[in-house]
Amino acid sequence: MASITLNSIVKKYDDGFPAVNNVSLDIADGEFVILVGPSGCGKSTLLRMIVGLEDITSGELLIDGQRMNEAAPKDRNLAMVFQNYALYPHLTVYENIAFPLRLAKEKNGNGQSNGNGEGSVDDRVQKAAAMLELTEHLDRKPANLSGGQRQRVAMGRAIVREADAFLFDEPLSNLDAKLRGQMRSEIARLQRRLGITSVYVTHDQTEAMTLGDRVAVLKKGLLQQVASPRELYEQPVNLFVAGFIGSPSMNFLPATLKEGSQGAGGTGGAGGAILSSPIGDIPISAEKAAVAQGRELVMIGLRPEYFEDASLVDEAKMARGSVFTAELSHLEWLGHEQYGYIEFEPDERVGRLLSDLASEMDADELRPQVVTTLSAESRVRPGEPAELWVDASRIHIFDPETGENLTRDPEAGAELTRIAAQEREHEIELAAASARSPQNTQNTQDSRSV
Template identity: 45%
Template structure:
């Protein structure tokens, strides 16, 4: 186990800068999720941490050691790849023990360590098979076995669940969380799946265009997104953005949008400086409830999407489309007017020009 410090890391491919001055500090035993869309630089950053790719500047410090010039094998890390990268010609047993074999660990110790890892992952019965004879989930377990057997300072996961079907993905996600709780090893985990980020991470770094947009605990990222990109990227359905002018009325703030006004009675942000200016209100779909108490929004029902436990209602509010997550029994008719009560304490205001949270 060890801490991880990423200090001012940059990476350029020719004239294209894919990582711009990345700074992250991760505590010992922490679980850092690098989250972002394709091409945001998250996998490149992971490769730089692993030593598989060199950086164009900055430092990687694992524990107390600067590992910039250290070969991947000497960084005491283990990595699980998206493709699993199991050696196809070797048995599962040899795959798991390969790192120990290369480090000249004696066969008895190797055997016992492999058995221990296999037992932990419940793959003892697969040890003599070849990777080609395993299912996706089993391969995933073997890849994890190969990582944990070495007892590394740092686990690196590169989108490990992307190749699994939806059900197995949920199972393996739980498995990874359980493993982390049990081993307590520091983890860096790359994904584009926000659910994985929210459920697994102790810290989440949302990336875009080689820049960290926000680095915080998952709940903070969800509740107080640093900008509109983060707000829109996290959450499903995504956060609603309601544009309007911030005004002062009856001693409080209101958001004037079209002909209507939304009183922001319980707003937690200090938005006094924006009075009289255009802002964007970020409203999570689950903070909109059918009813007319408190601050309300009224719109025309455009689409109704029942999902089982909930119903997604897409409303046209003065020309702006908003999604509300309502109960499964609340199914309004298309075209009818619907009034929603808004939990204004959960509203985030953004500057429409910079996209940043006010």
């Protein structure tokens, strides 16, 4: 295992375009870090520079404290798992896993290239196969395996190398939704069990939020924020991170501050204030009003789960927000919850801001609408006025020009990341205890068929 340090890394191509621009990142020994962002943000380029497949224009790459800028890929002792598996179709599962050992002419204690002793090629292949539940498939060819099984073979090939770190380049992109979910669990379990430093590239925020100890969000080669998934979600540093993390995305609405009015329901309180928005007036605390003071326009951010059918909100919770009346354009019922959509007409300036944000996130055009997550018990209907409640205490306020989150609490965010680190340590301890237990039956028959 090893730590990985990136100091002011820059990658410029011949035309001068900076694919990666001044990225600094410290990855601790045993940490699982996710690089996420839209297409063209530089995440795969950054990963390829770590492994040595791309030259570094400027900056410094350290692996376990040793400068590796000029080192060949084979000298970095890193194992990479590719999106397309990169398996040899004419070789069996066994030989695919054993390939890097054969290539390196791995020798056991007797100085022979093969055998059955501790540390031999066969021993390491069998252990990796057992760990990944591939033992019964060792004599099969890749063409006869499922997508999930092929990806586990690729992971087995990385494991037997006993590398200092694993690098994953969108490894689940070729799998269907169900297999992706199962393989996410497999990768998380394996990383915790091995305790190996891992860097994982994805454009899928679900993978980023469920796998990573920390997530690094990139945009156009620039590092936007590095934090635990919970901190990214609850304390985003800017409009881009807030909009990119979360599904459905955070709602962005233009708003103006009405000074000197009381917050309805006590959220603003005496001396509090009201934000006027397309969905109505929203009371805010004096602290949040202060950051909007003197600004002609702000953008407010409201996640879909901040909303609810007002008739289903209890009195204790009701005091944290306000009720407004809106007409839903349509509903999407998902069984355990439903999404309600409220459309609004933005002015030209706001429409341009939404269009620019959608372009940065490599997303479809952000429609001028609000997505609300409502209880499955709600009986609101599209096309009819509905009373909805919004939790104003959780509102984010952004500068529409710079994108900065004006209401971000760095201390609260740091505490979320600290708690996440403690939970990670606990998970590693549990994984280690499970691996030592002879009664370990964690892996199920269902996962063997993935």
